[in-house]
Amino acid sequence: MAKEEVIVQKVLEKAPYAEGKVKRERRIEFKVPADRIREFLMIMKENNFESMMQITVVDWLKDGEFELVYQLWSYTYAVHAFVKTRIPRDLDKARMPTVKDIYPVAETYERDAHDFYGVYFEGNEKMEMPWILDDAEQGLFPHRKDFDWLGYTKRKYKILDRFDEDKDNYVI
Amino acid sequence: MLEIALRAFLILIYATFVGFMFMGIIRIVTARIHRRVGPPIYQPILDTIKLLSKKSNITHGLIYDFGIIYALGATILALMFIPLGNISILRAYGDLILITFLLEIPMLGIMFAAMSSGNPWAGLGAQRALLTLLAIQVPLGFAIIALAQFYGTFSTYEIVMAQQAGGWSIFHLPLFLAAIAYDIVLQAMFGKEPFDIMIAPGEISLGPMVEFGGKHMGMLQIQHAIALFAETLFFANIFLGGGSILVLLIKQVAVLMIAIFIGAIFPRFTIDQAAKFYWKWPTIIAALGAILASL
């Protein structure tokens, strides 16, 4: 049996609520309910997934959900794990418990996710601290899919409407 | 009277001009070490003219202006005391300790001005400069004592005369040690690595100089040029045997070259390391020189 399958089995034994599969060589994937994420990441850390690489937020506008992908990397097995969870994308409901006590670096990634997507991580005291965005964009969460990107840019910088062109037909 | 004033004026013009040429030489030689062409030799003069011709000027009060004048004045005064061949005016009064002291005062003047600007970088730089000043005192003092012990006099002019008769100072072992210590101190006086701690562009953005712009900086450029001339001249006089203006010039350039070469290959110390360094090696060397000289 390949090492990836062994790892998935080992993790799933401890966390029966999760679904797991091997994507390809050195890539494994888990799907976890949002309320069990802290528990699950603790199990992952015990299983030699030492480093958190990033927290990606994917905005699935059609489903009305955010997909949070916690990406972990194990130096012991040389395996990259995606831990996926889904939360509603409404501003007041998009809340997650912080995981910064498990992976301290997550604090930075959580600030990033909050600034651009509006996911609030409870327990992270740096949530309100100024991050990359400037005052003008605070609270607009510009990376959400329903943010009127082009309109906002035009209004902000007062650029002319000659940029309104058909953007579906680019030729390289 | 008029003649003396004229002579002082001529010395000043000569010193400023040669000082600027020295600054140009520093930049060209450094550029050649970097494998570059470098600026023309008269570049510092252009820089100074440009700085003096700035249209707007920011001042931070009386001390800020006074500090600059103070620095420039002290440097000019020091220059007048140092023997320059046979045309200097106050050389008979040129005491070793007096000249050394006068050569250090300009830093204090710059500190006044920098601290009064209220810029935190300038404050940090002033702290560093004062500590550097404190650190170089010890080896400097021993080097001076070695000289005074060896020649039995504090007068610069008499030391120069004695060297004409008995050979250059650095050919005597105790004074050679003193010269090494003094040369390490010169590195800090010129503001070259590894002791350019007080300006440190990569760390504290030029430190005390950060707030100077326009005419203030132009004055400081002139001060720097004269100081460069006076410091090399003093070293050439007391350790390299003095001589006529032309001979002195060659010796001064040699002193300058050593400083440039050392500066090009060393990183910068931090201030506490520099202070420890000064209180250790140069002090030991200079003290050894002083002891040998007094035996």
Added chain:
Amino acid sequence: MVSQSELVKEARENGMELLPLDKDTYELFFGPQHMATENFSIILKMDGHRVVKAIANPGFLHRGFEKLAEFRPWYTNIALLLRICVPEPDVPEAIYSMAVDELMGWEVPERAQWIRTVVLEMARVSSYLFWTMGLGFKLGVYTAGQWAAAYRERLMALFEELTGARVYHIYTIPGGVRRDIPSDKWLRQLKDTVEYIKDKLKDFDNVLFENYITHRRMEGIGVMDKKFALDEGVTGPNLRATGVAADVRKLDPYLFYPELDFEIPVLKEGDALARALVRRFELEQDLYILEQLLEMGPPSGAYKVQDPRLKALPRFKVPAGEAYAHVEATMGDFGAYVVSDGGSKPYRVQIRGPSIAHGIRVLEQLLVGARIADVPVILMSLGNCPPDIDR
């Protein structure tokens, strides 16, 4: 001329008088207008010349790449995403291309893989030289810095001949590379350059890396231990300086690396000096890798995939799915996470720059208790690159 008292009065009227924060401390803005930070700012709370507290303030280079990438077609994104990492722009190109290759299920031709490997290694060498220049300038050895920048120019000239541009190459594209190696002469020139730089490494050792004062300046500064480094997501040379032999090129091999023979330099101390020396040894290893690659010679074949879907690029679509690709950059582990919904544009692209881990929390913690003179040294030894924090 405005007098001091008038200025103070004006400042008071505008509510701008200087407030002491706590007893004996003051606030110091380190950057962005500073020689040691590249448009990145650290807010320091200082007690004399010691740092009491540091807050990293990124965002000066934020352009919203991840959002912009959702508005641009798959191939156009190459020209955009490479601007994330300015010192070695080939890395974002490569990771994005590798992720798209995986989504498309393309087997990239051997020749293209060879060229990509060469380009990545050249980028690593030029990035390390650039870093050496930065370290030299920050420590005050301008000579070493100037030499490093001059040698880097030789690689720039080679890049120019290969790709047509000095800095932003837009060369690695999904499915291969944009154009073939110009000629055998170029390979010979590359060989000469590698040998030349290898020759000159000794000079850097003499002036910078083996210099007594460099060691005094960097020893025991900004010490990390292994557990701290792993917890904080530290990657690349910074992790290797704490005693972990981790290199994506060995752990998750890509392109030609499985066939190459090279070592991973590891040091245990975890201080600024160890981080600098690891980089120095890696520069040597990279030159060695380039020599091996040149020895092998480019494999014959096509330099990009032959796919009918590439005939009409404006209608080029990528099947739905997601892929993650990462490479070992000089700063650390650079990764791209690409999600496609089957459309003509990516649904989500996230680039994981190594500096987001190094430049925020690690920096803030390492700076506490450091002297002001150590701040640029720590910043430089971490190899912090602000654009990949800000994206």
Added chain:
Amino acid sequence: MVDWRLFEPLFNYARKKSLWIVAFCTGCGGIEMPPLMTSRYDLERFGMMPNPAPRMADLFLITGYVTPKTLKRIIITYELQPDPKYVLAHGSCPLNGGIYWDSYNAIKHLDRYIPVDVAIAGCMPRPEAVMDGIKKIMEMIENGTADGWKRYKENYEWYKKNQDELFGEGWREKEARRWIPWLKKK
């Protein structure tokens, strides 16, 4: 007193031959600054050198795109410089946004906020192009047409209006005080 206007040609020559650059990499163009300063291109031949202190600097190189957060610092740094001062915009991004034409966080027209004397097009402009731009600005200084600093003084109201529209009123005070609560926190 001396009539300083007589010396104006000399001053202009000195200004032209001794341009000190503010050391502020505002964008990706900063990567081409070291090559310009080192042996292949060597701008020091023309008396130029980077200077960490804005008070001493004459030439402000806007190297690449400008984000609003950087623009605040650029304006403050620009106002610190003593007159006469010159601005050289580097690359297409400060001209019209360049590749970031639809980005919410990149300034589209830099000359609405500070006066620009010479602009160099291209992304990224080659060092030769930058040197060409510098040669142009030297010519303009010599014949007195590099008057951005005069325009800034005369039209300050207009520039200030544009700046305030973008950042909101009182942005300078806000920026100066922003981090104090976070520094006070334990």
